[in-house]
Amino acid sequence: MGKLALAAKVTHVPSMYLSELPGPRQGTRQDAIDGHLEIGRRCRELGVxxxxxxxxxxLVNANYHVNCGPHFxxxxxxxxxxHFIANMPFAFPGNPELGKLLAKTANAMGVETLAHDATTLNPEYGTLVPMRYMNQDQHFKVVSVSALCMAHYLNDSARLGWAIRRAIEDEYDGTVAVLASGSLSHRFxxxxxxxxxxxxxxxPFLEQLDREVLRMWQAGEWKAFCGMLPEYAAKGxxxxxxxxxxxxxxxxxxxxxxxxxxxxxxxxxxxxTGQINAxxxxxxxxxxxxxxxxxxxADGYTAISSRL
Structure with a gap:
């Protein structure tokens, strides 16, 4: 029925907001902002x-969660x-119908997920920063999914991703884009x-690790990358x-x-940290x-202890 039209890995560095403001950082993240604008343009072109x-x-400590309020x-x-993001205004519509559908499909596939449509919970800046540049005119509805998962299996997160695709393509009447909003290496x-x-x-280790991962992505070496993701997540x-x-x-x-x-x-x-828009x-x-x-x-669990 529906269509997954675009997928991307995006940065949300707060210095993008500083880049808008008068001061020594003004203009310094225009390349990242331009990347967001281009992704937003392509979403419009694809009818998202x-x-x-x-x-x-x-951050969540149990279950997966979907924030699908009607308006934010x-x-x-x-x-x-x-000192980087202070009093940043945001506004965009949500999509309760899609959010509840995502949770329903994930649960049917064995991944415990809760949808929150009647909530005062606002999205975090992993959602707000990309939407500031991709969705300035509130053209797109927005659904936010928890992805700072403190006690979860990476395999379950992959299954959640597939459930989201199935929900979109099998049951949703519309066109959707998905964004993984996060860095590559993230050692502040x-x-x-x-x-x-x-x-x-x-x-230098983290930079070379990131650059090799990007080479793999551009070469389409997905079997190798998926196999190394748990260790990359920990060591990177x-x-x-x-x-x-x-x-x-x-x-x-x-x-x-x-x-x-x-x-x-x-x-x-x-x-x-290492950042990209792709x-x-x-x-x-x-x-x-x-x-x-x-x-x-060994097959995909990433716990806090693996990073200590």
Whole structure:
């Protein structure tokens, strides 16, 4: 019935907002903003009505959660970086119908998921920053999915991604884009060194690791990448333990995916972290490669302890 028209891995660095404001950082993230504008343009071109964001700033300790209120509006200040994002206005419509459908399909596929349509919960900045640039005119409805998953299996996140695709293509009457909103390596600069690393990666190891991953994405080496994702998430300090990436790849077909990533905003450093805007062409898939639920730690469990 419906169509998954676009999939992308996107940055949400708060310095994009600083880049708008008068001061020493003004204009310094225009390349990332332009990447968001281009993704928004392509969504319009493809007839997208709703953008589903896998948000690595929405921390959850149990279940998967879908924020699908009918409308979101307010002022946002980051509790993490209040000197970067302070009183940032946001407003866009939600899509309760799609959000509830996503949760229903995920539960039917064995991934416990709750939809929240009657809620005062506003999205986190992993959703708000991309929507600021892709959705300035409130053209798109927005659904936010929790992707800072503290006690979850990466395999289940991949299955959630596939469930979302099935919900869209089998039961939804519309056209949808999905965004994995999170970084590549996510090792912030040590306290006191943030200004020095404002436009750099924390270590040569992490930069080379990220660049090899990007090469794999552009070459379409998905079987190898999916196999290394749990270890990459741990050793590369993946944001949100890279559950957003597992969801994205799940929606695309996991290791059976046969597309090649298109880089829209070239890889860049931000406060020590590695960032990208990249589009992943959506290709026909059967879902045969989606991993089984509740895998062992060797097959896809990413816990907090794996990063310590």
């Amino acid at each position: 009505d709703t953008i589903v964001v896998f948000d690595t700033h929405w 509006e307010g002022l946002y200040t980051s509790n993490e970086l209040p 600069a040590q306290n006191g060194l943030a200004p020095e690393y404002g436009f750099r990666i924390w270590s 300090h993946g944001e949100g333990f890279m559950h957003d990436t597992a969801m994205l790849l799940g929606a695309l077909g996991w290791s059976g995916y046969d597309g090649q990533a298109e880089v829209v905003t070239p890889y860049f450093g931000a406060s020590g 589009i992943f062409p959506v290709t026909p898939q059967t879902g045969d490669a989606i991993p089984k639920a509740q895998a062992s730690s």
